[in-house]
């Protein structure tokens with residue numbers, strides 16, 4: 393690709409952000425966090441495995457449920473060795489109904505790889521972490537910052553929203569601000585040697601103050617925020633898009649299939665599972681069959697002839 397065509401595709405990066413302004417934002421946000429810190433155990437454990445579990449639990453899950461899933465998981469598998477020694481079916485049972493059960497498989501696969509190739513210690517570089525199953529940039533940054541105290545900027549939906557508003561004046565940054573701009577800004581705003589406090593400060597601030605509907609009147613950053621004049625002038629962020637209904641969805645069918653096997657002491661016949669799930673979801677058996685094929689392809693379930701078992705069977 394030529395430099396010319398790259399320029400057309402890459403988003404234009406903003407002009408340098410004045411250091412004094414960045415410094416003031418850092419100070420005010422960290423002061424806010426001193427008073428509003430959420431005492432989640434993985435934030436202070438200095439345990440890379442605990443940080444990874446928390447990051448994976450937090451994907452597509454409300455924070456109010458993350459602590460419950462995390463506690464259950466850490467009670468069953470307190471160390472990465474304990475997780476690697478278990479079967480993936482055990483991991484799925486402990487994951488229970490937490491949703492998106494591939495996350496349990498990814499954690500189990502990662503534990504196996506880390507115990508086989510890294511002596512049971514999660515690697516300390518972003519690239520090595522990103523090569524592990526289910527570990528994306530957010531989880532890698534959480535492991536580096538909470539687990540190892542290494543400077544790494546975590547970027548999740550809340551953080552995109554906060555940075556896009558404060559630095560670029562967008563109302564709805566998840567949709568308006570190019571991801572490259574947010575990454576660029578997040579790296580520049582990250583204070584030296586404080587990532588384990590900075591990342592959760594931004595996350596909590598995005599959840600409590602600069603939420604989808606921002607509380608600008610109570611915001612310690614209002615005099616520094618590029619979006620404040622717009623909100624104060626009466627503009628509003630659009631409501632979040634409605635999620636498609638879960639009831640009757642392909643995801644519900646997948647969840648019901650896994651649940652049948654997770655709660656059964658015995659393997660189950662394929663025809664029995666299909667009939668039960670079709671009845672429970674009031675769905676056609678052909679749709680349940682498609683959902684079953686997809687959970688088998690994902691390694692959540694495996695079959696041996698007409699008999700279904702929980703887990704990949706590896």
Ligand code: SF4
Nearest residue numbers: 602606608611614617
């Ligand atoms: S002033 Fe409003 S938009 Fe700006 S950071 Fe604070 S809450 Fe968010």
